[in-house]
Amino acid sequence: DSGVTQTPKHLITATGQRVTLRCSPRSGDLSVYWYQQSLDQGLQFLIQYYNGEERAKGNILERFSAQQFPDLHSELNLSSLELGDSALYFCASSVGDRDQPQHFGDGTRLSIL
Amino acid sequence: GQQVMQIPQYQHVQEGEDFTTYCNSSTTLSNIQWYKQRPGGHPVFLIQLVKSGEVKKQKRLTFQFGEAKKNSSLHITATQTTDVGTYFCAGPGGSNYKLTFGKGTLLTVNP
Numbered sequence: 001d002s003g004v005t006q007t008p009k010h011l012i013t014a015t016g017q018r019v020t021l022r023c024s025p026r027s028g029d030l031s032v033y034w035y036q037q038s039l040d041q042g043l044q045f046l047i048q049y050y051n052g053e054e055r056a057k058g059n060i061l062e063r064f065s066a067q068q069f070p071d072l073h074s075e076l077n078l079s080s081l082e083l084g085d086s087a088l089y090f091c092a093s094s095v096g097d098r099d100q101p102q103h104f105g106d107g108t109r110l111s112i113l
Numbered sequence: 114g115q116q117v118m119q120i121p122q123y124q125h126v127q128e129g130e131d132f133t134t135y136c137n138s139s140t141t142l143s144n145i146q147w148y149k150q151r152p153g154g155h156p157v158f159l160i161q162l163v164k165s166g167e168v169k170k171q172k173r174l175t176f177q178f179g180e181a182k183k184n185s186s187l188h189i190t191a192t193q194t195t196d197v198g199t200y201f202c203a204g205p206g207g208s209n210y211k212l213t214f215g216k217g218t219l220l221t222v223n224p
Binding site: 002033035042043044045048055056058090092097098099101102103104105106107 | 154157201205
């Protein structure tokens with residue numbers, strides 16, 4: 001058990017819809033990272049928050065947004081969903097904001113029908 | 114931008130054989146991390162290498178960081194079925210805030 005909690009585990013929705021994925025980091029970790037994993041693209045970094053502030057951005061689409069709340073949990077919002085957004089979305093956390101081992105949650109599997 | 118390449122993409126071995134995966138970065142890295150993802154699981158942190166030429170061992174796993182800090186390798190001696198999974202290397206990007214993951218090497222082991 002990594003200590004990182006992601007909900008829901010599975011999400012099935014239709015194109016054009018909006019979903020919210022939730023992540024609670026390990027106790028004591030201030031950084032939260034979001035990744036998208038698909039078969040052909042591997043593990044793609046989306047965005048990082050550290051203690052409530054955005055720290056780094058990867059190839060995150062404009063239709064996607066995230067935030068980290070004062071209690072350090074984070075949410076990833078995906079809107080105007082397309083078939084290609086079907087993937088496994090991982091949240092990870094670390095103590096600091098750089099050069100730290102990351103601890104991953106079990107992921108949310110998103111299926112767009 | 115920074116690229117992290119891993120080879121091979123797939124490796125199938127007989128139980129007891131050795132296995133090596135290689136990782137190459139397009140830029141010099143301040144450190145490199147290795148993760149393992151079991152089928153159906155999530156990536157799990159294995160180790161972090163920081164120094165040029167560093168070698169670290171974890172039981173049957175040996176990790177090495179190149180002298181130029183642009184490449185790394187993971188070697189598993191006498192593979193077991195529990196070693197099955199995808200092994201990823203990851204290095205910090207230009208800002209050092211984000212990790213760039215290689216595409217991983219999927220290891221399968223025939224008992």
